[in-house]
Amino acid sequence: MQQPIAGIYCPHLVPLDERGQIHEEELRRYVDWLIASGVHGLYPNGSTGEFTRFTPEERRRIVRIVCDQAAGRVPVLAGAAEAHIGETLDACAEYAEYGARAVAIVSPFYYKLSAESVYAYFREIARQSPIDVTLYNIPMFASPIDVPTIRRLAEFERIVGIKDSSGDLAFMMRMMEAVKPVRPDFVFLTGWEALLLPMLLMGCDGGTHATSGVVPELTRKLYDLTRAGELEEARRLQFRLLELFDTMLYSADFPEGFRAAVELRGIRLGNSRQPLSDTQQVDRQQLSHVLQCILADFGVVEQPADGCPPRTQHASLTAERDQVGHVAQMVVEELRRRGVM
Amino acid sequence: MQQPIAGIYCPHLVPLDERGQIHEEELRRYVDWLIASGVHGLYPNGSTGEFTRFTPEERRRIVRIVCDQAAGRVPVLAGAAEAHIGETLDACAEYAEYGARAVAIVSPFYYKLSAESVYAYFREIARQSPIDVTLYNIPMFASPIDVPTIRRLAEFERIVGIKDSSGDLAFMMRMMEAVKPVRPDFVFLTGWEALLLPMLLMGCDGGTHATSGVVPELTRKLYDLTRAGELEEARRLQFRLLELFDTMLYSADFPEGFRAAVELRGIRLGNSRQPLSDTQQVDRQQLSHVLQCILADFGVVEQPADGCPPRTQHASLTAERDQVGHVAQMVVEELRRRGVM
C-alpha cells in the first residue's frame, strides 16, 4: 500500500557549492536533518527549491539524490514540471523509478493561461503519467487553477491532490466543497504556513511550506498540536510562526529570506544563482541578524554575539520598519534641504 | 458602563418604498426581526446598507430610526462617513445624541490614498469625535488601511476597534499581533463571513456581515457554537453558509444578491436605487429561485412551488455554473456555424 500524502512536507532549498553547482553532500545532510526533525515528506523542485533556476538535468539529479537519501523513510513529492508535456512525462517516469511517492506539477507559467488551457494541460498529463500527480496552484507565479477546473481534473484517478499556495482559506474551502463529494480521498495541502492551523481546522490534510525547511520541528509541532486539539497552544505557536514567516517572506525577494534562515540552522546553502545587488548584500546581513534573534527566541539557535533588542521590539518588525521609514524620510528631507540631493 | 462591541453585528439593507424613498415602517419591522433573531448589534450605513446611494439627510434619518427602534436592546454601530471631516464630525455628534454605541468610519474612498493620508484623516477624527470610533477597512472599495497605520491609530483612545472586510485571515492576525500588545481592549470584527469560524478561532471578537441580515439566526448560531468549542458542528455550518454567501455575492453586483435573499425572509426591501438592465432582471428571478432552495435547506423558508433540484446539485453551484458555461458555449458555436452570428 502506498504512503499517505498528509502532514508536513518540506519544499526544501538546494545547497550550492562555491562554483554554484549542486552540493550533493550538503543536500544529503539537509535531507537527513529534515527527516530527523520530523517532516512527514520531502518536496524537491518546488518554488522554494528554485526549480526554474536549474537545468532539466540538474532537476533530475536533485530528485535522484533526495529519493536516494530519503531511502523510504519519508515519501517524496517530486516537482516534475518541464518545458512541455513530453518532457514532463519523461521526468514523471524517471521520478517513479527513483521511488518518488508522487509528482507535483505546477500550473503552466510565464504565459497566463485560461482555465480551459490549464485543464487541457493537466488532462494530458493525467492520462499518461505512470505516477500519481498532485497539482500545484500558486497564482502569484503561475496560471491560476480555479475551482471548476479542480473539480474536472479530480475525475482523473492519477490526480490525487493539490497544493494550494494562494493563502486564501475561503478558496481552499470552496475546493474542498467541490471535490470531496466526488473524490473523498483527494488530498488538500496548503502552501501558506501563515494559516496552517486554521487550514487544518477547516479540513486540510497538511501543508508543504518553505518554513518547514527552516524550523521543521516547529511546523511539525504545530501540526501535532492541532491534530491533538490543543488549540490554545497551537494558536500561540501559529502567531509566532507568522512573525518568522513574514520576516523571511517580505524582507527579501523570495526565497532569499528563507535561505538566510536555513543557513542559521547550520546548513551551508551557498549563494543563490540570482545575484544580489550591493544594497541587497547589506540588507541580507541585517536580515540575518534579525532572523537569528527570532530563531533564538524559539530556542533553536543561539543569540547573535552582539545581542538582540528586547523581545517586544522584534515582535513587531512591521512597526519597526515603519519607524525606519520615518527616520529615513526625515534624513532625506534634511539632505534635500541642504541641497545635497 | 458601555455595551461591549462583540458578537454578531448586522450591516443591514434599507427598505425603500415604491417611490424609492426610505420605508420607515418596514425598516422598523426589519430591525425588530433582526434583534429577535439574535444579532448582538446593528450597523446602519454600511456597504451592505448602500450608504453611498443615500443623501446626507437620509443617512441621518436611517440612523435615527434604527437607534430609536433598537431602543437600547442592542448597541448600534452607525456608519458616519460624510463628504469631509467636518461633516463627518457633525454626523458623529448627532449619532451620539441618537444613542449610537459608536460610529464606524470607512477609509476614504474614490481617491486611492496613501497610508499617510489615511492616518491623517482618522487622526483628525479621533481627536475631535465625541463618540467612540471603529475603523472600517474594505480594500476592494476604499483606500486600504495597513498594519502600521492601524497600530498608529490605536494610540488614540477614541478609536476602539476595526471592522476588516479584506477576507485575509493572515492580515487580521498581523493586525492583532501589532495592536494587542499596546491596546488589549481593541476590538477586531471581521466583515468576511466566509471565514467567520476561523477568524473567531484566531482571536476576532465577532463579525459584522451582510449574511447576518439574511440568516441572523444562523450566523448567531455559528458564533455560539464556536464560542462553545463545538467545532465539528460549527465547521459544517460554516461550509453551508459559505455556499449561501458565494451565491449571494457572486451572482449579482453587490449587494443585490443579499437584497434578493432578505426579501425571501419576508422583508419588503423594494427596488435598489441602482437600476437593473433587462438581462439583470431575468437573472435576478433565477437567482431568487436558487436562493430560495438554499434557504429552504436551512429550514428558514419554504421551497419554491415548482420545487428544487436535488440537494447535491445546488450544493455545488460553482460546478453548475461551469456546466452552464459549457452549454452556452456549445450553443454559441452552433449559432456561429450557421452564420447567425
Added chain:
Amino acid sequence: MQQPIAGIYCPHLVPLDERGQIHEEELRRYVDWLIASGVHGLYPNGSTGEFTRFTPEERRRIVRIVCDQAAGRVPVLAGAAEAHIGETLDACAEYAEYGARAVAIVSPFYYKLSAESVYAYFREIARQSPIDVTLYNIPMFASPIDVPTIRRLAEFERIVGIKDSSGDLAFMMRMMEAVKPVRPDFVFLTGWEALLLPMLLMGCDGGTHATSGVVPELTRKLYDLTRAGELEEARRLQFRLLELFDTMLYSADFPEGFRAAVELRGIRLGNSRQPLSDTQQVDRQQLSHVLQCILADFGVVEQPADGCPPRTQHASLTAERDQVGHVAQMVVEELRRRGVM
C-alpha cells in the same frame, strides 16, 4: 447652435478659505484667469475638483458660480454625479438652467459594478436628462466603462461623448473604432495629458486635464501645435509636460501636487479638506520647490529665491528619486548597524 465640445477643457480645483469653505471670489478670479489663458472650456466637479469632498449643495454652488463667471465666454461641462439617479437628474436640470453646455457623469463608484449595471445606470440618465451628457471613464477610481457598453450607450442621442482617463491609447482607439461608424459626432476627450499629442493624432477631439489648471497656456499651445501639424515642436512640449505631470501626480496623493502647482501660479487655493500628516506637510514644501523650478523653466513663474539645480538634474526627477532612495537606504543601514533602530 450649441458650442462644440472640443479642445482643451479644464477640470479645475476649487479655492477654499481659511475655514475650509468655498472661496467664491478666488474661484471667480481663477475662472477668469483660465479663460484668459486659453482654455476652450471649464469642467467643475471633476476628480481634480475633489467633487466627492463637497456636499450636494456645495457642488451646485460651484457650478452656479462657474457658469455665472464664464458667462458664455467658454462652455461649461458640469460634473453632475450625485448619490442616486434621481438626485443626479435634479442636478442635471439645475445645471441646464445655469447655462452649462453639458453635464459629465462619472461611472458609479465605491461599489465596483459590472458592465450591465453601468449600462443600466447611464441608460436611465440618458432617457431622462434635460441636458447633453458626457460619460466619464476613470477606471482607477470608478467602475470601468468597457467598449461594448460605450457602443450601446452611444445609441442614446443625449449621450454626446466620453472623457476617458484610463491613459490607454489603444483603448481610446477601440472606443473610436466601435462608436464612430454608428455615431460620427460622438466626442472623445482624453483625461491623460501625458499622451495629449498622440491621443489627438489618433483622433481625439481634445482633452480635459488637471494640468490645464496649472499651465493652461501650455496645454493650449500643445493642442494648437498638434492641430497645425507642427509635430516636432509639439513632441518637445509633450515631453516637458510629461515631466511636470509626473511630478504633480506621483509626488503626493492626487490632487495635492496639482494644488501646489496652481498656488505657484498665484491662485490661493487654501488647504484641502483631506488633511496632511506631519511628514506630508514637509514633503509638500519640498515638492513646491521642485515644481517652482520646473515651472520657471517654462518661463511661467520666477525661480525660487534659493535657486534651482541645473536643468539636467530635475529633468530626470525619477532618477533623482532613485538616488534619494539609495542614500536613505545607506543611512538606514548605518543607523541599524549602530543599533539606533
Added chain:
Amino acid sequence: MQQPIAGIYCPHLVPLDERGQIHEEELRRYVDWLIASGVHGLYPNGSTGEFTRFTPEERRRIVRIVCDQAAGRVPVLAGAAEAHIGETLDACAEYAEYGARAVAIVSPFYYKLSAESVYAYFREIARQSPIDVTLYNIPMFASPIDVPTIRRLAEFERIVGIKDSSGDLAFMMRMMEAVKPVRPDFVFLTGWEALLLPMLLMGCDGGTHATSGVVPELTRKLYDLTRAGELEEARRLQFRLLELFDTMLYSADFPEGFRAAVELRGIRLGNSRQPLSDTQQVDRQQLSHVLQCILADFGVVEQPADGCPPRTQHASLTAERDQVGHVAQMVVEELRRRGVM
C-alpha cells in the same frame, strides 16, 4: 560596422512537425518568407516564439537555423534567457558565433523580483556578455523593469536597447526621457503593435511584434508610411491592424491566435505543445474563419469558400462578441427556466 537595430523585427513562431519536433525545413521557409516580405530583422526565442516550451538544446538549434538561413540578409536578435546567468552567458557566446547581431534577454520570470534584483541580474550579464544585449520588458509575464533600473543599466555599454511590451506609451516616453541624455544611441523598440504609429512618432526606433509574423508586408508598410510622414494613411492602417491584433490576441490564449493567422499565410506551423481542450479546438476553427475574413480584406489571402459577413460586421468584432454574449445569456436563461440547468 554593425547593423543598426531599428525598424520592424519579427519575433516569429517555430514550425513543429507531426511529432511536435522542430520542423527545420519549414522554419527556413518561414525565415525566407519573412525576409522577402520586408522585415528588418528576426527575433527567435521571443514570447511569440514560445521559448519556454522548448528545451535549452532546442532553443540553441532554433537560433542556429535562423542565423544560418538569414545569412546576413537581416540582423538576428536572439532570445538568450536560460535557467541561470551561467547558462545564459553560454548561450550568448554561442549566439555570437552563429552570427546573431545581439541577444534579447527577458527580465527574470516566475519569481516576481524587485528592481534591485532585476538590476543585479542584468548587471552580471552586461559585465560578461560577449555580444550586445537588448533588455526585454514584458510586465504581464515577467518581473517589471522600471525607469530608474533602465537608466542604471544604460550605463553598461553592452546593453544597447530595450524591447518594451507594456503597451504603455507614457512609460516608453519616460524611459526615453531618462536614458537618451546619457546614452543617445540607446535603442527603443515597442512590442505593442496596437500603438506602433504613435510609438514611432514619439521617438521609438522600431517595433518587434507578433503581428509582423502574420502580415510583415503591412507592419513594414506602416513603418515606412510613418517615417515618410504620411500620417493619414498610416493612421488608417494602424486602426485596421489594431482590429487584426485584437482578434489574434483576445480570442485565444497567446500566441494561439497568431499561430492560426500565420497558418493562413501558408506556413505549416503544426500544433502547439500546449494542448487545446475540446472547446478550444472548436473555437480555434471559428477564429480561423474570422481571421481569414480579416486577412482577405487586406488582400493578403483569399476569402473562405463559404464567404464572409459584410465588412462592417467583422470590423467591430468586439461588438459582435457582445452580441454573442447576449444570445448565449438568453439561451441560458431559457434553459434554466425549463429546469434543464
